[in-house]
Amino acid sequence: MKISYNWLNELVPTHLDIDEFCEKLTMFGLEVEEVVQLGKNLENIVIGKVVSVEKHPNADKLSLCKVDVGNSEPLSIICGAPNVVKDILVPVAMIGAKLGDFEIKKAKLRGVESFGMICSENELGVSDEHSGIMIIKQDIEPGTPFADAMGINDNIIEVDVTPNRPDLLGMIGVAREVAVMLNTEYEHPEITFEESEVKTKDEISVIIEDSEKCPRYCARMVHGITVKPSPSWMQRKLIASGLRPINNIVDVTNYVLLEYGQPLHAFDYTKIKDKTIAVRTAKDKEKMMLLDDTELKLHSDNLLITDAEHPLALAGIMGGLDSSINDNTKDVIIECAYFDPRNIRASALEYGLQTDSSYRFERGMDPNSLIEVIDRAAQLMQLTGGGEISSGVVDCYPHKIEPKVLPLRVSRANSILNAKMSADEVENYLNKFEFATKKTSEDTFEVTIPTFRPDIEREIDIIEELARCYGYNNVESYFWINRIDNKQKRTVARLAKNHLISLGFFEVNNMSFASPDDLDALNISDDDFRRKVVELANPIGEQFSTMRSTLIPDLLKNTALNLSYKFENFKLFELNRIYLKEREDTFAEPTYLTGVIVGEFYPFYWKEEQRATSFYDVKGVVESILSKIHCTKNITYKVSNQPYYEKNSKADIFLDEKKIGSCGIIKDDVLKSFEIKAPVLLFDIDLSRIIPLYNEKDIRFKEIVKYPPVLRDIAVIAPSDIEVGTIEKLIKSVGPNIIKDVQLFDVYTGKQIKQGCRSLAFNITFQSETSTLTDKYVDKLFDNIVNKLLREHQIELRQE
Amino acid sequence: MKEQIQEILEEARRSIPSCESDKDIEELRIKYLGKKSSLSDLMSKIGTVPKEERPQMGALLNKAKKEIAQLIEQKKVVLHEKEDTSRARGLDVTMPGRPLTIGAKHPLYQIWEEIEDIFINLGFEVAEGPEIESEYYNFDALNTPSWHPARNPQDTFYLKEGKLLRTQTSPMQIRVMEKFKPPIKIISTGRCYRVDKMDPSHLPVFHQVEALLVDEGVTMSDLKGALDSFVKRIFSADTLSRFRPHFFPFTEPSAEIDILCINCNGKGCKLCKNSGWLEMGGAGMVDPAVLEEVGYDSEKYTGYAFGLGIERIAMLRYGISDIRKLVTNDLRILMQFQ
Structure with a gap:
């Protein structure tokens, strides 16, 4: 999950610098994997307006552009992208800007000077898009720094959300968690809009045929909407969260997905046959064409959203091509549903379709927040594209999923954590998590677990939440090993x-x-x-x-x-x-x-x-x-x-x-x-x-020396009163780093050896850790040994 | 042709088993199976046989060839076996290899290590202390009344300087508790001394292992559990133990620990003096006075302690009836413990 720190701060002001915040977040159980500082490498990149485009005199594929970057004179820039045209806003890397390791300098291309570069999204690290230059669809003053214009002066916190916490897959869930962590409050978006006279239920009917696979399905209508780019604030947040803006309708569904974690789908109303939406399992070998142009052959375990005749979407995973939104769409049906996680998991796995939507449904969404989410989506569609919202939500929810109610003993929590939390403290923590509490005795609560927390199933699960609030670092450590042990x-x-x-x-x-x-x-x-x-x-x-x-x-x-x-x-x-x-x-x-x-x-x-x-x-x-x-x-x-x-x-x-x-x-x-x-x-x-x-x-591995050792024997006649230890030490001292070993292998006294002396023979191992020893070098060391023995102890080399 | 085949086969059956060397057998192989062999010759003449008999003759020839080849292979194996024994003349695999003698740990110390390891696995630390102790640690701090007979020079060794040789490993409990706060989970092991004449069941120098656990909420069940785990590991999984009320100054309640006689399983024998039970050592819940002495809150903390004689355990484990055998250092004994 990518969290925009700016966005988060709008929901819950943290008053913490990014490092401090991330440390706290990790210690609270949301492990921060990476923090990416956006805009860091975007200095000297500004918004420019292309004021004229001419063909390069010497190259067919290059264009000679004049770009207004807010200065008195437009810059001359040569651009090779096919999509450069007059009057668009583009990101311009000025002289001195750095794109990765590449620094923009004044350049001459085929005899014409260029004073900068118009960039693609890929070059700016905004997305992988590199087929043409990036075209900015908002109205921005030329010369505005690109990072500011796009709101990319932000820190993106990549958090490893454990699979038991689907509620943390949306910004509001994260804000709730952060509010508990910081013991503060967070803000829900304010949802207000006007509804028209038309009643949604007169325009569309929803039938759930398999209420086990789809316990709840909500739909809303927006009429007369204009498909266009979404406003810059929305685009900024999408980009920051790793999604690419497309148009206001798609962007709103994505935006609400990011906000609430709840996936939505938008259908073009005119393409829905008989104004009917059915949620049913597929017929065997039923075919459907997905948004990404792949055709699926389905079977009876796959759940479909259909109109009177044809599949509209593979439920919770991906929409179909036929009913998708296009630039001419005017009337939109918004779908907001709760699907059985197991079914979504099976179908997504079966077809290899891991989408933002399936990822969330698989983990279990909150069936009871659908009305809020769908209202939010309607509000934002109207805000970004105008139109009229029909009155009411068509809500098909045959069997309401009730929140669990669990008993909690404060004493039990305290005994597990070796803590001394008071009942009030415990209640405060639980309420911050939006768990409703009812005190049933001095020591016990009845705790209502909201349906956005499917992970809380038993008392011990609540205690784990309390442990995080209490702080793992605050749990006393009983330490008893290695104080005394011999x-x-x-x-x-x-x-x-x-x-x-x-x-x-x-x-x-x-x-x-x-x-x-x-x-x-x-x-x-x-x-x-x-x-x-x-x-x-x-x-x-x-x-x-x-x-x-x-x-x-x-x-x-x-x-x-x-x-x-x-x-x-x-x-x-x-x-x-x-x-x-x-x-x-x-x-x-x-x-x-x-x-x-x-x-x-x-x-x-x-x-x-x-x-x-x-x-x-x-x-x-x-x-x-x-x-x-x-x-x-x-x-x-x-x-x-x-x-x-x-x-x-x-x-x-x-x-x-x-x-x-x-x-x-x-x-x-x-x-x-x-x-x-x-x-x-x-x-x-x-x-x-x-x-x-x-x-x-104290045993530590040492890398094996890759250069071969050289072995030499030395036989000497030494006065008997000189100890072998002394001679060994002396030999080693000639090359302490090179002479690795000196081993005595023969001792002899007898006729051939002069009185008061003995013959000693040693095996010497030479080895360098940095190079292969040459014979010449070893010879030199050997001579040094012979000389030193003679000089210091009158020890002579034995002549054969 | 049938008769000819039969004749060749008969001859091969006689000559192959009687040959003596690889060379002979190779000659026979060429004679019977080679390209110029009589069987090959017959094979080439098979065209002369009446058409209807040909398949039968062919089968006969092949059968004969197969049998001869088998005979030759068998003979080869026999010849090689013979060769092996003859080549090995001079090797006597029953003669002793180079002696690399290994020694042995003393049986007492083998058991000592085993006991230490059992407790280490149960999470205990091993503490060692001085054998030359003060009266304070050996008696006073352990709540031993001044009149207690154990303090007499008839029971305890004293040094000329007034110190004494510890009579138990318990002083280490005090030394550890003085220094560290609970939880405490230790064993102390080592030599102890009591004025005893040497006889089959007494030595003036012996070894003890003593366990001490002090923490919040320690109960007598923890004590029984720890002891049960221990005796089951050191003896066997079905060893039963029991607690018998007793008196020790430093534990309250105190108990002596018995195990069901491992020799007779409780029926009564010489080893258990017909009681069916073997006395193993002393145990109990640490007396609050001992905890207070080291500055622990005896309301908050409880603990257990038990002490066992290592010689006693070694004797039972190995079936040694005279304790003095553990200090004679006779190789005829030591060698049994390799």
């Missing part, structure tokens, strides 16, 4: 656990108590944070006298137990809290993830030699856990000084330079204290420090 911790814990289980780890569950001796068995020094133990005042035994400050002893005890059951190779982990005394009366309960790998990392496999387990196995586990929980950035590993690891097999894990854990091979004497006779690898991570960093939403 989702972050839960997610990290579950990810880490599930991952470890896939790697073959079994989860254990130890009680929170510990013996003070446990820390000694791990060689933990007195100044270690784990010595700040929480002591119980009433323990159930000495070995349970403190709260554990590390999960390691319990895991080692679990290890010893299971070794005693003849398990040789196994992996265990625990994810639980430890307890620390921070200050005199404050305690910390961080969550740790601690695990052991006992015996061999890989289970025995008959096909292969058993591979020796090493420090790098446990480091691999740690790396994989951290990457599973998105904690890979800013992680570094440094040699550890934890007292329970073997000398050459231990690392501390750092996150942003803060120690968050360690991993390594457990020392022999520690194993002995726990009576373990198998190698044990251990990792111990403070998960509490990682959990707050976890964000499942």
Whole structure:
């Protein structure tokens, strides 16, 4: 539905600028899809009067026109349109005007200068018409800006009307809704006219044969009307609403359609045989010629408007050619009817005829407003074309459709909306919607639903209307999720656990108590944070006298137990809290993830030699856990000084330079204290420090780089005390945006390698995100790497 | 001619099944069905047969050809099957594949996660709180009278500094209600402590899940509904539950929750000590005094709370009769829960 904001303001002054109004309208349930500002692109386009037309001396199809645009001298303009003649009013695009991207300039056409352009409707965006120039049929002073003359300084609001609201398919319905929204009043058009002596019922009779398909049919007569262009105010509104003015009779039916939403039809009285209108279903294979020159073959489900013999119209969808209005029409029958929506829908669908009329009838019109509408149409026909209106309406309405009466409980509305509307407030809202109310108790109303609102069928439908008035934004929100929920911790814990289980780890569950001796068995020094133990005042035994400050002893005890059951190779982990005394009366309960790998990392496999387990196995586990929980950035590993690891097999894990854990091979004497006779690898991570960093939403898709990577290997001889991590970092630093990956793939020490050095080989991936890398460029980077390694660490390229 | 056809057919029937290789079978195919085969030869001589016998002879010839072709195809299939087994010599599909061992979550934590998920699906949030608690949150704010035996050091672990180890997850209710306005819909889960000797049904360290819902218009029906939904999901759709009047300081009315024994269906057995019912935990409508303590209007808001032991649920679900099995961490047990 296209709503002219100017027109709307005539019916209900909004006192709002267009943006504010549209926002309110959308929030009230009439969703604004688009606002088109008419006249915006019509600067420098004025009304001109063609004062003379001559043939172009050098071109047959061009005319040389003099056009009066309100200045002292008429402009010379060359025009190619066939319909340009002397004394017509036309839109003229002056020099400087812009039509789309095209700017009008002084031009020379076949040797003759032209100072502007006479435009078609299509060029001005008024309609699709482009077969000739636009001819303005009103009397307008030359020089008047086109936009003003046509009333196109307007905003057209395109509203998505939901299918349940046929009442919003007319301006009056929209005005009513807006009046409710703004708590104001709107104006109905004033309908007054004089009727002649002649009685309509003597001139025409109406018979409804199928009152189910057509419950009501009204007709009126206007005699002696002159067919001519309609007045400019009417044309303006039609154009603004997307309809093209044709002549006053057709325009009036369209205008009233726009105004009330109710489709009308006008017949030429002289073509109606026997002064009879019958509403009947078609005979099988009955033929009819429509206004648009298509012939239909009908059947008994199609409803027709006929005269004594022939079909006049396919009811509610399209008129027939024979009875249509033409320039010589003098006497008009106005039809205003109510048809069954289902029948119209079926017929429109069947013949593929979606018209402004069928669109509305399909959704259900108001059967009880027909008299007002038909009177309005008669009034406007007389106003625009003169003539005499016969007295009275022929109204065939065998069974009156009564408005529904529904009960409404204010308390029910309030409880659904969690609102506190008073009965008076509710009544006021309902009356604004033109629902009549009768108070039946403190809490209840009998509400009469006008027939223009077929969508309101139950109490709950009324409550929905009240909700819109109350304002969806004013409904309180009860919000209770995600204030407290420990989702972050839960997610990290579950990810880490599930991952470890896939790697073959079994989860254990130890009680929170510990013996003070446990820390000694791990060689933990007195100044270690784990010595700040929480002591119980009433323990159930000495070995349970403190709260554990590390999960390691319990895991080692679990290890010893299971070794005693003849398990040789196994992996265990625990994810639980430890307890620390921070200050005199404050305690910390961080969550740790601690695990052991006992015996061999890989289970025995008959096909292969058993591979020796090493420090790098446990480091691999740690790396994989951290990457599973998105904690890979800013992680570094440094040699550890934890007292329970073997000398050459231990690392501390750092996150942003803060120690968050360690991993390594457990020392022999520690194993002995726990009576373990198998190698044990251990990792111990403070998960509490990682959990707050976890964000499942930090995974974002990155476009795949379309340029191919280049792979190069580099083998170097490096002093053994230089860490691989250092070398990797150095290589990356040569081209941080191009070197995507550096992977160690070989380590070798032996005869060929000089003492105190080792041979390292890396796989380097080069890739640019903006271009294909040339060999030359990669060679240069490679040389830079070689030079930098040599310069900064005396690392040499290995010579084969 | 009839006899000749019969003869060729007989010979083919003998020779085809006895051949040993693809090569042999191909030779036979050429011999019997090839362009120069005796059958083709007979076919070309069909003109010499008396006119009236010709159709019959033609049919016989075609029939013979068809049968021989079928025999050859069947033999080919048999030969290829043989070949397959011989080619596969060295593969023993019953030998174990590369062992990629998988571990298992501890059964207690499996049940814990399951319980959390049930409540999350019912719209509850999960709250965690400190295990080292103050007397205020563990007892006072929960309307526990000063004389209540649960406060004794024979029942509750105290720290040297005066704090205690929470005896229930209920303190978290208070902490959440202090901080947020209704509606509140949470479960709190975690470790709790009570001074108990370890025996088949007691551990000094155990786990609880406790639900709390506070809003306008919460009734005891909501409580029963929530519990029913829960036990039906964690056990089975036909698990029955009942409420038995009881006393808890922080709920009024209070109840103990029983479920119909899942072992004997109420007939009476060792598990339910012949009562037909299994005790699951405590429940009730939040005592107005508790709501007032956190500054809620106890006329406007009502709520329910219930608490369940996770060990108890795990034992029932898995059929474990000794609670200590849940802390031995014996792989012979853990491996059963893959």
